[in-house]
Amino acid sequence: MWRxxxxxNTNITFSDDVMIGGKSLKAGTYxxxxxxxxxxxxxxxxxxxxxxxxxxxxxxxxxxxKVTAEVMDLPTNIETLTIGFGDLTNDSATMAIMWAKTSxxxxxxxxxxxxxSASIEKAMNGxxxxxxxxxxxxxxxxxKDIEKSKMWMEKAMSMIEKPxxxxxxxxxxxxxxxxxxxxxxxxxxxSLALSKEAKNDDYIKMNTDxxxxxxxx
Numbered sequence: 001m002w003r004x005x006x007x008x009n010t011n012i013t014f015s016d017d018v019m020i021g022g023k024s025l026k027a028g029t030y031x032x033x034x035x036x037x038x039x040x041x042x043x044x045x046x047x048x049x050x051x052x053x054x055x056x057x058x059x060x061x062x063x064x065x066k067v068t069a070e071v072m073d074l075p076t077n078i079e080t081l082t083i084g085f086g087d088l089t090n091d092s093a094t095m096a097i098m099w100a101k102t103s104x105x106x107x108x109x110x111x112x113x114x115x116x117s118a119s120i121e122k123a124m125n126g127x128x129x130x131x132x133x134x135x136x137x138x139x140x141x142x143x144k145d146i147e148k149s150k151m152w153m154e155k156a157m158s159m160i161e162k163p164x165x166x167x168x169x170x171x172x173x174x175x176x177x178x179x180x181x182x183x184x185x186x187x188x189x190x191s192l193a194l195s196k197e198a199k200n201d202d203y204i205k206m207n208t209d210x211x212x213x214x215x216x217x
Contacts, residue, residue: 001033001034001035001044001054001058002033002034002035002036003031003033003053003054004032004033004034004081004083004097005081007052007053008051008052009031009032009046009049009050009051009052009053010031010032010083011029011030011031011032011049012029012030012032012045012095013028013029013030014026014027014028014029014030015027016110016111016115017111018108018109018110019107019108019109019110020045020065020067020106020107020108020109021043021065021067021068021069021106021107022067022107023065023066023067024065025045025064025065026064028047028064029049030045030046030047030049030064030065031045031046031047031048031049031051032044032045032046032083033046033054033058034097034104036102037071038071039070039071040068040069040070040071040104041068041069041071041097041104042066042067042068042069043066043067043068043069043097043104043106044063044065044066045063045064045065045066046058046062046063046064047062047063047064048062067106069097069104069105069106070104070105071102071103071104072102072103072104072105073101073102073103074098074100074101074102074103075101076101077100077101078098078099078100078101078103079100080099081097081098081099082097082098082099083095083096083097083098084096084098087107090112090113090141090142091109091110091111091112091113092107092108092109092110093107093108094106094107094108095107095108112142113142116138116142120135120138123135128159129155129156129159129160130156132152132153132155132156132159133152133153133156133160133167133170135149135152136149136150136151136152136153136156136170136174137149137153137170137174139152140170140173140174140177146174146177146178147178149174149177149178150174150175150178150180153170153171153174154171157171163190164194165191165192165194165195165197165198165200165203166191166203168187168188168190168191168194169188169191169195169203169206169207171187171191172184172185172187172188172191172207172210173210175187176210176214181214184210184214185211185214185216188207188210188211188214188216189207189211189216191203191207192204192207192208192211195207
């Protein structure tokens with residue numbers, strides 16, 4: 001068993017319940033240990049994170065989850081043991097443990113859609129402009145009901161006295177996603193003008209690129 005780091009335990013904290021390698025894990029802080037084998041590693045999430053290195057005796061009752069991760073060969077050498085996160089989506093990520101020319105990865109899944117949808121429904125009972133805006137952006141980025149997203153964004157904009165360039169940018173993308181090309185172009189032009197006033201090069205480029213894509217420049 002390896003401690004995956006020197007001195008104090010290497011820990012990971014989850015603010016919500018998650019699924020690790022298909023197994024449920026409650027919100028909390030866990031020490032991460034691993035047993036490397038030739039073809040796979042066994043990754044242990046231990047609910048006593050306060051050890052110095054490995055516990056003298058591993059308490060089976062404190063093992064919150066144990067998952068197996070397949071060994072993958074790396075094309076380059078990683079000199080320092082590295083733990084990183086990739087393959088990010090709205091509801092999952094991959095935790096990769098890399099050392100030398102070996103990598104193992106564990107999928108972490110979070111109940112984003114369930115949590116956010118419940119929050120949206122609650123907010124819709126008495127929504128603010130910010131609630132409408134955040135809900136519209138989430139529905140758009142999550143590939144949910146785009147017509148509802150467009151409706152919420154229009155409602156948000158009607159409640160905001162002076163929409164910001166970044167808000168108009170999101171609205172233009174939602175219009176484009178909904179197939180309303182002319183409204184997307186008109187809104188992107190407004191966002192571009194305000195982006196230039198704010199001297200925000202990132203949004204100037206994003207709006208310019210979209211207007212070119214939509215045949216408006």
